[in-house]
Structure formats: C-alpha cells, structure tokens
Amino acid sequence: MRIGFTYNLKKDKVRSDPNGRDNPAEEDWDDSDAEYEDLETIDALAAALETCTEEPVVRLPCDHALPARLESEHLDFVFNIAEGWGGRNREAFAPSLFEIFGIPYTGSDGLTLSLTLNKVLTKKILMAEGIPTPEFFVVRDLGELRDIPLPFPLFVKPCHEGTSKGIRNFSLVRNPDELERAVSWVLINYHQPALVERFISGPEVAVGILGNGPDIKILPHAEIRFTEQNPFYSFECKSLVDEEILCPAPLSPSLTMRIEEIALAAYESFGCRDLARLDLRINETGEPYVLEINPLPGLSPRYSLFPIQAAAASMDYKAMVRALVGQAMKRYSMDRRGRNARIQPKVWAAKPNGDEVWKGEIRNRVREPDELKRFLNLDDACISWLKEHGERLPFAVTPYLLSIADPDDPHCPIRRQFLPSPEELNDHLGYADPLLEKEHEAAPGLIRVYEDRAAWCVSSFCPSLCRHCLRRDRFQSDHQNPPSWDRIASVLDAVSLNPGIRDLLLTGGDPLVYEDGFLEELLLKIRELDQIQIVRIGTRLPCTLPQRITNNLLRMLRKFQPLWISTQFNHPREITKDSAEACVRIAEAGIPVLNQSVLLRGVNDTAPVMKDLVERLIRIRVRPYYLYQCQLVSGTAHFRTTIEQGMGLVRALRGRTSGFAIPQYVLDTPYGKVPLGPNYFRGREDGSVMMESYDGRLWKEKNPVSKPDIGN
Numbered sequence: 001m002r003i004g005f006t007y008n009l010k011k012d013k014v015r016s017d018p019n020g021r022d023n024p025a026e027e028d029w030d031d032s033d034a035e036y037e038d039l040e041t042i043d044a045l046a047a048a049l050e051t052c053t054e055e056p057v058v059r060l061p062c063d064h065a066l067p068a069r070l071e072s073e074h075l076d077f078v079f080n081i082a083e084g085w086g087g088r089n090r091e092a093f094a095p096s097l098f099e100i101f102g103i104p105y106t107g108s109d110g111l112t113l114s115l116t117l118n119k120v121l122t123k124k125i126l127m128a129e130g131i132p133t134p135e136f137f138v139v140r141d142l143g144e145l146r147d148i149p150l151p152f153p154l155f156v157k158p159c160h161e162g163t164s165k166g167i168r169n170f171s172l173v174r175n176p177d178e179l180e181r182a183v184s185w186v187l188i189n190y191h192q193p194a195l196v197e198r199f200i201s202g203p204e205v206a207v208g209i210l211g212n213g214p215d216i217k218i219l220p221h222a223e224i225r226f227t228e229q230n231p232f233y234s235f236e237c238k239s240l241v242d243e244e245i246l247c248p249a250p251l252s253p254s255l256t257m258r259i260e261e262i263a264l265a266a267y268e269s270f271g272c273r274d275l276a277r278l279d280l281r282i283n284e285t286g287e288p289y290v291l292e293i294n295p296l297p298g299l300s301p302r303y304s305l306f307p308i309q310a311a312a313a314s315m316d317y318k319a320m321v322r323a324l325v326g327q328a329m330k331r332y333s334m335d336r337r338g339r340n341a342r343i344q345p346k347v348w349a350a351k352p353n354g355d356e357v358w359k360g361e362i363r364n365r366v367r368e369p370d371e372l373k374r375f376l377n378l379d380d381a382c383i384s385w386l387k388e389h390g391e392r393l394p395f396a397v398t399p400y401l402l403s404i405a406d407p408d409d410p411h412c413p414i415r416r417q418f419l420p421s422p423e424e425l426n427d428h429l430g431y432a433d434p435l436l437e438k439e440h441e442a443a444p445g446l447i448r449v450y451e452d453r454a455a456w457c458v459s460s461f462c463p464s465l466c467r468h469c470l471r472r473d474r475f476q477s478d479h480q481n482p483p484s485w486d487r488i489a490s491v492l493d494a495v496s497l498n499p500g501i502r503d504l505l506l507t508g509g510d511p512l513v514y515e516d517g518f519l520e521e522l523l524l525k526i527r528e529l530d531q532i533q534i535v536r537i538g539t540r541l542p543c544t545l546p547q548r549i550t551n552n553l554l555r556m557l558r559k560f561q562p563l564w565i566s567t568q569f570n571h572p573r574e575i576t577k578d579s580a581e582a583c584v585r586i587a588e589a590g591i592p593v594l595n596q597s598v599l600l601r602g603v604n605d606t607a608p609v610m611k612d613l614v615e616r617l618i619r620i621r622v623r624p625y626y627l628y629q630c631q632l633v634s635g636t637a638h639f640r641t642t643i644e645q646g647m648g649l650v651r652a653l654r655g656r657t658s659g660f661a662i663p664q665y666v667l668d669t670p671y672g673k674v675p676l677g678p679n680y681f682r683g684r685e686d687g688s689v690m691m692e693s694y695d696g697r698l699w700k701e702k703n704p705v706s707k708p709d710i711g712n
C-alpha cells in the first residue's frame with residue numbers, strides 16, 4: 001500500500017522578536033506557525049507509518065505543490081495532519097483535495113475541521129446540542145464593549161485559531177481595562193473578531209477519543225496542572241512547557257462518566273472521525289464545560305497530550321498511529337493492501353442524545369413480517385406464515401436485536417428467542433399462568449410468594465417480546481404509559497400493610513421502559529417506606545436494548561442504593577460491544593448485576609454454549625445467578641428440556657469453570673423456587689461420608705455422626 005503523509009512543517013521562528021530585543025514583550029511573540037509540526041514529530045510519524053506498509057511513505061508538505069503531487073504519486077491512502085494555511089478554511093484545504101482526487105485519508109473532513117476551527121460556530125452548535133460550553137459574546141469593534149453582558153473574570157481569544165494561537169497570559173481579564181486591551185490586541189493582530197467567554201476556573205481536562213462508531217475508544221483523561229504564572233494554556237505556557245500533566249487524571253468515577261458523556265456527544269455532533277482531543281474545564285460545582293474540539297490534535301511524541309494519553313492506554317506511539325490508520329481504513333472498507341476502498345467513506349451521523357437513541361429503538365421496533373426483510377433473509381413462505389398467524393402469535397423486536405441476529409440462519413439464537421415459530425402451536429401442556437401469580441397478588445400487580453419479598457409488575461410493556469416469556473399471554477401489551485400515581489399509591493399502601501416485605505423487585509414487562517423522571521419519583525416513593533431495605537430492578541434491557549443504559553439513568557439510579565439489577569442473557573451472541581459496555585457501566589455505577597438465564601432448547605442447552613455464556617458474563621461483570629427451568633407456559637413446549645438434562649448441564653460446568661460463574665439451576669413453582677442440582681453426596685459409612693468429585697472420583701470424608709467435642 002502506498003501511503004502519503006501530509007503535514008505542515010514549523011519554521012524555526014517561535015518567540016522571535018520583530019524588533020530585535022533580547023526579551024520581547026509577550027504581545028510580540030510570533031505564533032504564526034504554532035499549529036505546525038516540528039521535524040521531530042514528522043520523522044516520528046513517518047517512522048510509525050512505515051510499520052503500516054511495505055512501501056516507502058511519501059512525504060507531502062501541504063503547500064502549493066500538493067495538488068500536483070497528489071495527482072502524480074498514485075497514493076492508496078493519506079495520513080493527514082496538515083493544518084493548511086491562509087484563512088479560516090485552511091484545515092479543510094488538504095482533505096478537500098483528497099476528496100477531489102478520490103484518495104482515502106485519516107481524520108475528519110473539511111467541514112468538521114472548518115467548523116471546529118471557528119470557535120463561535122463551535123459554541124453555537126454545542127449549545128444547540130445541549131452540550132455545556134461557557135457563555136460568550138463576540139466583539140468586532142471596541143465600541144461594542146460599552147455594555148459587557150457577562151461578569152468578570154472573562155477570557156478573550158481570536159474567533160478562529162488553534163493551538164493557543166492568540167491566547168496570552170493577558171487573555172484572562174478581570175476588569176474592563178484588561179478586557180479592552182486583550183480584545184484590541186486580538187482585533188489588531190489577528191484581523192478577526194474576538195471571542196469573549198466566561199472563565200471557568202476549575203481543573204482543565206483533555207479527553208482523547210480514538211475511533212469511530214462502535215469502535216470508539218476513550219483514552220485515559222489528562223488533567224493539566226498549570227503554574228501560578230501561567231494559569232491556563234496560553235501560548236507562553238505551551239512554549240515553556242512548564243505545566244504538569246496527570247494522565248490518567250485523578251477524577252472521581254461520576255465526574256469521569258459525565259466528562260465522557262459530554263465529550264462523546266460533542267465528538268459525534270461535529271462528525272469527528274478517527275481521532276480528536278477535546279479540552280474541557282470543570283467549574284466549582286463539578287460540571288464540565290467544553291472549551292474546544294481539536295480534530296487535528298498535536299501528535300508530538302515528546303509533549304503532545306494525545307500520544308501521552310495513548311501511552312497511558314498501553315499504546316506506544318507506533319501502535320497509536322497504526323490504530324488511527326486502521327480506523328480510517330475500516331471507514332473506507334479497505335484491506336491492508338489498500339484495496340476495496342469505498343470512495344464515499346462510512347459517515348457516522350451525529351449521534352442523537354442517549355434518550356433519543358433508545359426511544360427511537362422502541363418507536364422503530366419491528367412488528368410486521370415484511371419489515372423483517374430489512375434485516376433477515378426470509379423466504380416468501382415464511383413471511384406468509386408469519387402474516388397468517390400474526391393475530392395469534394404477535395411479535396415485536398427492536399432493530400438492535402435484529403442487527404445482531406444471523407440473517408441466514410433460522411436457528412440463530414436471537415431469532416429463536418424473538419420470532420414466532422410453528423412449534424408454538426404444538427403445546428398441549430402449557431398454561432397461561434403456571435405460577436398462579438394471580439392468586440398471589442397482594443394488590444394489582446404485586447405478587448407475594450415469600451414472607452419478606454414481593455415482585456411488583458410495574459410495567460406491562462417490553463420493547464422486544466421473548467417467545468419464552470412467563471407472562472407472554474398476560475402482560476405483553478403495547479402500552480408504554482406508566483401506571484397512574486393513584487394506582488402506585490394503592491400498591492405502596494399494600495406493601496406498607498405487609499411490614500415483613502423488606503425486598504421489593506420491580507419487574508413487568510420491563511420497568512426501564514419508563515422515563516428517568518418517572519422512575520426517580522417512583523424510587524423516591526419506595527424509599528419513603530422504611531421497611532424496604534433493598535430494591536431490585538428486573539430488566540432485560542441491558543441485553544436487548546443496551547442503549548437504554550444511559551449515563552443519566554445510572555446517575556439517577558445510583559442515588560437509590562442499595563439497588564440491584566437482575567437481567568437475562570441467554571446466549572453468548574447477546575454479549576455485544578453495546579451490551580457489554582452497558583453492563584460494565586452499571587457495575588461501575590456501583591450497582592451489582594445478576595443474570596437469570598432461562599434454559600432454552602436449541603438456544604443454550606449445551607455445555608459449550610452455557611460455559612461460553614457464563615464466562616463471557618463474568619468478563620462483563622455480570623454474575624450468572626439463576627438458570628431457570630423453562631416454565632410450563634403455553635406455546636413454549638419446543639423450548640423445554642427435561643429437568644435431568646438441565647442438571648446434567650450444570651454438572652458439566654462444575655470443575656470446568658470458575659465456581660462463581662456457575663448459576664444455580666432452579667424450578668420456579670407457585671410455592672417458591674426449588675433448587676435443582678446434581679447430588680454429589682453418595683451416603684454415609686459410619687464415621688464418614690462418601691462424596692463424588694466433579695469428575696466422578698469418590699472421596700471419603702471423616703464426619704462423625706455425633707457432634708464432635710470442640711475443646712472443653
């Protein structure tokens with residue numbers, strides 16, 4: 001593969017004094033090529049790029065000769081860090097040429113680069129997207145400073161510059177005189193309006209993002225500790241390199257989560273590609289604000305933040321460059337030899353905020369047979385059968401679940417769990433309510449089987465309908481609306497009339513289909529009952545709609561500790577990047593996640609599949625807790641195994657995987673759960689008991705019949 005490398009090389013004139021003085025005033029420091037790279041960086045990047053190709057890397061300074069070089073060099077791919085030159089579209093210059101010549105390239109396109117170079121437009125877009133950024137105003141003429149709309153301290157910078165260009169120690173202003181001086185300096189020296197924004201005084205954090213779409217990786221955050229003389233990233237500070245960089249930054253988990261949520265939203269709102277560094281500042285109340293988005297971050301191997309952050313993620317310089325190249329090639333569907341490039345690269349649309357994503361999944365859930373053809377290769381006979389039985393066997397599946405199903409395999413475990421099958425019509429044993437839940441209701445929807453626990457079916461809606469659902473004929477409604485507060489009050493009254501209840505399970509349907517605000521109010525009301533020690537939420541959404549696990553949801557839930565989540569993964573195929581991330585983030589929010597699989601014939605009834613499932617679960621911090629025998633629910637005969645098979649399966653796991661990864665196999669009955677398991681106890685011989693090990697060897701353990709004397 002023939003790789004080109006475009007860049008702008010710094011000339012050796014930083015800090016030169018136009019008036020020939022030994023110690024020029026800070027206003028006179030020349031920052032005209034501050035954005036450009038030094039030769040050390042160019043050499044380091046070229047050396048790293050050599051590891052991506054067997055051919056020599058073609059160095060291409062970004063100058064007037066670039067168009068002709070692109071035309072004549074027959075490049076397969078370009079690694080671009082060129083800042084361009086001239087006006088405010090300068091960073092778009094090289095990417096626009098690559099597009100004209102049809103050459104795939106790393107990094108963001110011209111639109112993203114121009115937008116983010118324009119600090120005013122950047123802030124307007126951030127604000128429109130609801131992403132916090134300091135308030136600001138723009139000054140084009142000193143006369144506009146008669147009315148200053150924001151309180152001091154303020155911060156002054158040029159409207160469209162990068163790499164601290166136009167930011168000096170006097171850019172932080174505390175009174176009108178300082179403001180006038182700083183604004184006038186920008187107007188005179190940069191021939192562009194001055195951006196004046198509220199100064200956020202807290203720590204500055206750099207967020208490095210590498211990758212696209214589902215491959216996005218957030219590098220460890222870097223906190224920049226400034227000196228007293230240089231309290232922010234001024235040109236002087238960058239030139240002197242006297243700030244301290246802490247990477248990984250010592251931030252709390254909740255602040256880290258908030259920073260990442262904001263940084264990702266900004267990265268995606270601007271259509272950044274492959275990499276970017278975002279600079280944020282944290283205010284006194286701990287709220288992060290985006291200062292700048294840098295889709296062309298510095299890559300000096302010696303002092304730039306992005307490589308420092310990559311190193312903190314155990315990625316050395318060459319590995320970082322290879323990862324960037326790999327991400328870009330993936331966007332163009334290129335192989336390592338530079339073949340198969342799609343000239344129109346994949347573009348990840350600006351991602352809507354978290355709530356819009358999961359609500360969109362529910363809105364767009366597939367319920368019509370013809371719509372399935374968008375995801376699966378179904379023949380006409382299959383579609384006709386689904387239509388014919390649509391009334392008796394309705395279905396609903398989210399686009400996400402269909403996207404992880406095998407389009408060609410009718411036995412795919414996702415398809416088997418969520419799409420109707422003719423086998424459902426051949427069940428002569430099943431019941432609508434095999435656990436007699438109706439008889440155990442202490443109030444409508446409040447099921448109490450045990451003295452100290454109750455399950456509250458607070459929702460009757462699930463975004464995707466499981467064919468094996470215990471409540472498939474009773475609770476699977478189209479109503480996503482939450483219950484009325486009167487109804488909720490009557491259930492909570494029933495709970496308080498049963499003071500023995502200390503553990504309340506919210507279930508359904510799925511309780512997490514409701515808005516965060518409703519759930520918060522509901523949990524507040526539950527927490528008002530002193531008797532409730534533990535709240536559990538039974539939800540399959542970490543598996544079936546992981547997009548629901550937003551940071552806002554987790555921030556809200558963690559206020560109600562102790563809180564546990566029970567979920568349901570039944571097959572390793574369900575553990576995707578999205579569902580894994582959702583579970584890890586729940587765990588990182590301090591909420592334990594337990595898995596309650598259902599043993600399903602043709603889905604997870606073999607030892608290798610079950611072993612794979614439980615081992616993947618513990619890797620994503622989910623504890624395999626129960627393995628349920630499939631209930632005698634009408635229409636599920638084809639899923640049911642024999643109980644002996646189930647016991648054999650659990651036995652096959654014992655001794656062959658971590659003990660805590662083995663779920664307890666249970667049968668739920670109207671009288672509570674009955675543990676089912678292989679018996680390793682072989683009987684007694686006088687003062688010993690005979691045991692069988694997991695692999696069938698016998699062991700005799702001394703165990704006197706009478707209680708032994710323990711000391712005196």
Ligand code: SF4
Nearest residue numbers: 462465466469509540
């Ligand atoms: S998620 Fe649970 S309640 Fe919803 S359909 Fe599946 S098994 Fe039933």
